[in-house]
Amino acid sequence: MRLAIALCLLALPVRAGIIDKLPGTWGSTLSREDSCPVNPTTIAITGSRITFTTPEPGLSYTGAMITTFGGTILHHDDTELVMQRDAETRRDRRGRLLLWTMRLDPANGGYCWQNSDEGRSCVAEWFRCGGNLALTFPDS
Numbered sequence: 171m172r173l174a175i176a177l178c179l180l181a182l183p184v185r186a187g188i189i190d191k192l193p194g195t196w197g198s199t200l201s202r203e204d205s206c207p208v209n210p211t212t213i214a215i216t217g218s219r220i221t222f223t224t225p226e227p228g229l230s231y232t233g234a235m236i237t238t239f240g241g242t243i244l245h246h247d248d249t250e251l252v253m254q255r256d257a258e259t260r261r262d263r264r265g266r267l268l269l270w271t272m273r274l275d276p277a278n279g280g281y282c283w284q285n286s287d288e289g290r291s292c293v294a295e296w297f298r299c300g301g302n303l304a305l306t307f308p309d310s
Contacts (some may be wrong), residue, residue: 188246188255188274192274194212195211195213195300196211196243196296196297196299197299199297200295204228209225209228219243221239222238230257238244250273252275253269253270256271260285266286269285270281270286271286279298280295283296
Protein backbone atom coordinates (compact mmCIF):
# COMPACT_ATOMS: atom_id res chain seq x y z
CA MET A 171 0.00 0.00 0.00
CA ARG A 172 2.78 2.43 0.88
CA LEU A 173 4.48 1.73 -2.44
CA ALA A 174 1.25 2.49 -4.31
CA ILE A 175 0.87 5.81 -2.46
CA ALA A 176 4.50 6.73 -3.13
CA LEU A 177 4.11 5.96 -6.84
CA CYS A 178 0.95 8.10 -6.99
CA LEU A 179 2.77 11.00 -5.35
CA LEU A 180 5.63 10.70 -7.83
CA ALA A 181 3.15 10.89 -10.69
CA LEU A 182 1.72 14.22 -9.51
CA PRO A 183 2.86 17.16 -11.62
CA VAL A 184 5.49 19.39 -10.00
CA ARG A 185 4.41 23.03 -9.97
CA ALA A 186 7.26 25.30 -10.95
CA GLY A 187 7.56 28.29 -8.65
CA ILE A 188 9.32 31.58 -9.25
CA ILE A 189 12.68 30.07 -8.21
CA ASP A 190 12.38 27.68 -11.17
CA LYS A 191 11.03 30.27 -13.60
CA LEU A 192 13.40 33.22 -13.08
CA PRO A 193 16.83 31.80 -13.99
CA GLY A 194 17.72 32.67 -17.57
CA THR A 195 18.12 35.73 -19.74
CA TRP A 196 15.63 38.60 -19.67
CA GLY A 197 15.27 42.00 -21.30
CA SER A 198 13.19 45.11 -20.81
CA THR A 199 10.49 46.10 -23.27
CA LEU A 200 10.46 49.68 -21.93
CA SER A 201 14.16 50.52 -22.06
CA ARG A 202 16.32 50.09 -25.16
CA GLU A 203 19.46 50.10 -22.98
CA ASP A 204 18.18 47.05 -21.04
CA SER A 205 16.58 45.18 -23.95
CA CYS A 206 17.45 41.66 -25.11
CA PRO A 207 19.30 42.82 -28.25
CA VAL A 208 21.34 45.52 -26.49
CA ASN A 209 22.09 44.51 -22.88
CA PRO A 210 20.11 41.51 -21.57
CA THR A 211 20.16 40.52 -17.90
CA THR A 212 21.00 36.96 -16.91
CA ILE A 213 19.47 35.84 -13.62
CA ALA A 214 21.04 33.00 -11.62
CA ILE A 215 19.74 31.56 -8.35
CA THR A 216 21.81 29.38 -6.03
CA GLY A 217 20.26 28.54 -2.69
CA SER A 218 19.19 31.83 -1.11
CA ARG A 219 21.36 33.93 -3.47
CA ILE A 220 20.18 35.69 -6.61
CA THR A 221 22.62 37.26 -9.08
CA PHE A 222 21.96 39.56 -12.04
CA THR A 223 24.61 39.92 -14.75
CA THR A 224 24.70 42.03 -17.92
CA PRO A 225 27.28 42.02 -20.72
CA GLU A 226 27.58 45.82 -20.69
CA PRO A 227 27.93 48.02 -17.59
CA GLY A 228 24.91 49.87 -16.31
CA LEU A 229 24.60 52.76 -13.89
CA SER A 230 23.98 51.65 -10.29
CA TYR A 231 22.10 53.75 -7.76
CA THR A 232 25.51 54.43 -6.15
CA GLY A 233 26.78 56.05 -9.36
CA ALA A 234 29.11 53.15 -10.15
CA MET A 235 29.04 51.35 -13.50
CA ILE A 236 28.35 47.66 -12.80
CA THR A 237 27.77 44.43 -14.72
CA THR A 238 26.76 42.31 -11.73
CA PHE A 239 24.69 42.76 -8.61
CA GLY A 240 23.04 40.33 -6.29
CA GLY A 241 21.23 39.81 -3.08
CA THR A 242 19.73 37.47 -0.54
CA ILE A 243 16.32 35.93 -1.17
CA LEU A 244 14.21 36.57 1.92
CA HIS A 245 10.91 35.07 0.73
CA HIS A 246 9.45 33.46 -2.35
CA ASP A 247 6.30 31.69 -3.49
CA ASP A 248 4.89 30.72 -6.88
CA THR A 249 4.82 34.24 -8.33
CA GLU A 250 6.79 36.53 -6.00
CA LEU A 251 10.36 36.81 -4.77
CA VAL A 252 11.51 39.31 -2.11
CA MET A 253 15.21 40.09 -1.89
CA GLN A 254 17.60 42.46 -0.19
CA ARG A 255 20.37 43.73 -2.42
CA ASP A 256 23.94 43.31 -1.26
CA ALA A 257 25.30 46.48 0.38
CA GLU A 258 21.89 48.21 0.10
CA THR A 259 22.01 51.62 1.78
CA ARG A 260 18.71 53.15 0.70
CA ARG A 261 15.90 53.23 3.24
CA ASP A 262 12.13 53.26 2.95
CA ARG A 263 9.82 55.82 4.59
CA ARG A 264 9.85 53.81 7.83
CA GLY A 265 13.67 53.90 7.97
CA ARG A 266 14.19 50.25 7.05
CA LEU A 267 16.55 49.11 4.30
CA LEU A 268 14.76 48.81 0.95
CA LEU A 269 13.58 45.36 -0.04
CA TRP A 270 13.01 44.48 -3.68
CA THR A 271 10.14 42.37 -5.00
CA MET A 272 10.01 40.59 -8.35
CA ARG A 273 6.50 39.54 -9.41
CA LEU A 274 5.71 37.18 -12.27
CA ASP A 275 2.67 38.02 -14.36
CA PRO A 276 1.04 34.68 -15.23
CA ALA A 277 -0.96 36.35 -18.01
CA ASN A 278 2.07 37.33 -20.09
CA GLY A 279 5.06 35.52 -18.56
CA GLY A 280 6.93 38.71 -17.73
CA TYR A 281 7.99 40.10 -14.40
CA CYS A 282 8.10 43.48 -12.74
CA TRP A 283 10.33 45.05 -10.08
CA GLN A 284 9.14 47.02 -7.10
CA ASN A 285 10.80 48.30 -3.95
CA SER A 286 9.31 48.36 -0.47
CA ASP A 287 8.62 52.10 -0.72
CA GLU A 288 6.30 51.70 -3.71
CA GLY A 289 2.67 50.54 -3.89
CA ARG A 290 1.58 46.96 -4.48
CA SER A 291 0.93 47.09 -8.24
CA CYS A 292 3.61 47.05 -10.90
CA VAL A 293 3.65 46.51 -14.67
CA ALA A 294 5.62 43.64 -16.18
CA GLU A 295 8.32 45.06 -18.43
CA TRP A 296 10.91 42.25 -18.28
CA PHE A 297 10.45 39.28 -20.59
CA ARG A 298 12.52 36.19 -21.35
CA CYS A 299 14.86 36.73 -24.27
CA GLY A 300 14.48 34.55 -27.33
CA GLY A 301 10.74 34.95 -27.71
CA ASN A 302 8.91 36.98 -30.32
CA LEU A 303 8.68 40.22 -28.40
CA ALA A 304 7.47 43.30 -30.20
CA LEU A 305 9.95 45.92 -29.03
CA THR A 306 8.69 49.48 -28.97
CA PHE A 307 10.42 52.00 -26.79
CA PRO A 308 9.09 55.30 -25.47
CA ASP A 309 11.97 57.16 -27.13
CA SER A 310 11.35 55.58 -30.59
